[in-house]
Amino acid sequence: MTDHLSMDERKLRTTFQVLDARDFEVSKAWEHFVSGSTLDRSPVREVVIKSWQRCRHSKVNLAVDAAPQLDSDILGSLRRKNRELLQAAAPTLSEAADVLAGTNSLMLITDPKGIVLDSVGDRKAVHAGMDIALSQGGQWQEGNAGTNGIGTALAIGQAVMVHAGEHYCEGIKGWSCAGAPIHDPVDGSIIGILDISAKKQESSTQMLALAVVAASQIEQALMRQTEAQQLRLMEMGLEHSQRHSGDGLIAIDAKGRIAYMSRLAQRMLGERIDSALPELKRGMRLLDSSGRPMRELVPDLPRDWLRPLLADGDVTGHLLVIPARSVARPVPATRAVADEADPARSQFDSIVGVSDGIRHTIAQAKQIAALNVPVLIEGETGVGKELFARAIHGQSAVARGPFVPFNCGAVSREMLASELFGYAKGAFTGANTEGRIGRFEQADGGTLCLDEIGELQLELQPYLLRVLEEGVIYRVGDNVPRRVNVRILAMTNRDLRAEVAAGRFRLDLYHRLSVTAIEVPPLRQRTGDLECLIDYFNPRVADRHDREPVRFTAEAMARLKAYSWPGNVRELRNVVERGILFAQDGIADLACLPREIAFGEQAVELPIPVYPNDPASQDAGGPEQAAINRAMRVAGGNLSAAAAILGISRSTLYRKMNHYGLKRSNPFDLLSRFGMPAGES
Known part of the structure; x- marks a missing residue:
């Protein structure tokens, strides 16, 4: 029968026969070692004997059949801590996912303590590896799992292969693994291990060489990352030096x-x-x-x-x-409010208000913050839904992890899947040649805040539901399952019940998201909060513009209180900023307020104006297009103001304008529509 084998197949069979014969001798030597009998060292490599001795000294349990598994909550923060290593390793892992397909082997990346951060490879091997914790969270130090490719490579600081019977723990002897250290390009310290593992009958003596080459690729990528980061830091330093x-x-x-x-x-x-x-x-x-x-x-x-x-x-x-x-110039405290890393942004104390409505919502949010469940945050545009999302994250079990906000309405339908789930190399035309992680992987170990969840396209909603149920994603163009530990906070200004009734939102996803839901009240229902918010914004916005806070006249305050605030807190902040910029001698009167507030004109109640020969007034797109036309005229072409009038986000307004083929209103066009020459005032 061997006559029908190719030359390569014969060599491979011979290699396995040699390995099997040697493994038998090593296994006998291991039995003598653990029983305390005289050890025949001849079939056992010195590096393995020394590892066995370290394991015995550390009292490693011989019966171990899997490495300990790190808690999933801790794993997320660990991956974030090692994000530079994972970023540098991403191209190598992506390539390995293709190369190792069909080989019954897998590749892993660990942190400096031997904890697995990521793994890819043949689907069958990936699932088999989960049985012994050769997967995310597995802790493979020698003290936990005995002699193995990861832990022993860390112990000796060199690449090493551990084959079958060379493992110290009996339950892991069915595997072979080759580990190679990954070194920091600046100080040479070991920052991780690249390991290739396979069942012993599928292993190859070339695994070690492949592991060393792959680790070298990652080190080169780390070097490029480090050079780019340090160049950017130098540029920042030089920019500051010039100022x-x-x-x-x-x-x-x-x-x-x-x-x-x-x-x-x-x-x-x-x-x-x-x-x-x-x-x-x-x-x-x-x-x-x-x-x-x-x-x-x-x-x-x-x-x-x-x-x-x-x-x-x-x-x-x-x-x-x-x-x-000699006196240090302190950084103004208000400047730090915009800092994504500022912990003050993730506290309920950062939500300003004394009204019963806002205090009730805060109390509800505090109750559910610590629960490991998704939260649906409902409310009109500008009410401060993201403030609640950040505060919930800040009091959750994943508070130390990342907070990743993403607006589902800010990207095209075609790109939404790749933004959320990432994509493999070559997944589509124009894709990054090395692939890219998505927002779910960025938020691993933390919180993913999905704004405008109602804009999520119907065909993607089952994938979000699966992540909520199983914690597994697939990158676009890839078939490798990737486990993520992410808490979902969803925000919407839509009535999702109506969206479900209209067939635009899945009922099962709505029920999954709305088990714990809170509704943030609009500003017009928050009696007493207007003054608090003005007092809060006034000094902070003034400091941003290097000006003094202003005092609103009694008449101006009366108009502010009478206004219905369709743009809510965000609109109020913009009005305060306008007052600071236009104030005379620190006094903001009616002239400093927007027209619709100063003269009592509620923009949302204005009739749709009809101008002679104005094609936009023909309402070709129906009521929605007409409302956009009206808001753009009232706002004088200012997208932010128009969005506030409509009660939608700026990105959603921009996308709808593109859909209807609308452009910004030109103030001079408005003059001509009223029958006035553009040059007149």
Whole structure:
């Protein structure tokens, strides 16, 4: 029968025969080792014997048949902590998903402690690996799972392959694994392990070489990432230097290491904190893992000198600004409100109001914040639904994880799936050649806040329902299941019950989302909150424009209280800002208010004007187009103001204008429609 085998098949069979014969001898040696008999070292590699000795010293349980599994809540924050490693590994893992298909093997990435962060490979192997925790959350240190490719590679700091009987724990001997360290490009420390694993009968001696090559690819990607990040940090430092030539500057990367330092920074820092400092150099760690200054290097460093650098809501580094003057210039507290990383944005205390309606809604939200269930937040546009979403996240079990907001109405129907679930390389024309993770994976271990959930296209709703039920996603163009631990907060200004009745929203998804629902009341129903909100916005907006807070006249306040606020709190904030910008001598009177407020004209109640020879007034698109035309005229072409009048978001308005082929109103066109020449006033 062997006559019909190809040369490659014969070589492969010979290799397996050799491995099986050797495995038999190794297994006998292992039995002697664990029983305390004299060990015949000849069939066992020295690296394996030393690992067995470490395992015995650590009292590893020989009967272990799977690695311990990390709690899913902790895994999310761990993945976020190692996001740079996962980002660098994404292209390699994506390629491995194709290469390993049909090979009954899988590839894993771990953190520096041997905890699996991600895994891809042959579908059969991926599912088999879950039985022994060769999957996300598996803890493969030698002290947990005995001799294995991941834990032993960490222990010796080198690439190693552990085949079948070489494993210390009896329940894992049916597998072979090859682990290769991934090194930090700056300091050379081990930041993870790349492992390739397969059932022993499917393993190959080439697994180790493949693991080393793949780990090297990830290290190169990390090097490119690090260079790009440090270049950006240097650019930020130089930009600040141009604006504040007297300050000393030190740019610090996400791991707390110095990426850039101005010439005067060392001397100025020593003078300001009145302490002898070691010589600071590029690459030296200045902040600890929590982002706090290392006291042995820079004791008594004022906190307001350290400013976070943000990208897409994540802290990508810090800028240490050493002021030229002896008195530090504090960063205004209100500037930090816009900071995605500011914990104050994720507290119920950040919601301003004393009315019964808003206090009742806050009490409801606090009750459900700690529950691991989705929440539906309903309310008109501008009422502050995202404030509630952030506060719920801040008091949830995943508060330490990311908060990822996403507007379902802000992207095209064609791109919505790839934005939410990500896509594999080559999934569609124009796709990133390396693929990209979606918002669900970005929010892993935290909260995904879906705004305008009513805009989610009907064909995508079953996928969202499956994520809620199973916690598994598939990237567009990929067939690899990816487990995510994400809490869903959904927001809408629509009546979803009416959307269900109209067949535009699935009833089962609505019931799944609305088990815990809260409704944020509109501003017109929040008696007493108008004054509180004006007092809150006044100093903060004034500070943003380097002006003093204003005082609204009694007449202006009367008109503000009489207005129905179709744009709610967001519209009120814009009105306060307008008052600050147009105020004379710190006084905001009727002239500082928008026309519809100052003269009692409720924009939402205005009749649709008809102008001679105005094709837009013919209402070709029905009442919706007519309402948009009216709002755009009243707002003078200002999209934000028009959206507030209509009670929808700016992105939704823009999309509807594209649908109807509408353009912004031109104020001069309005004059001509009233029969006035454009040059007259």
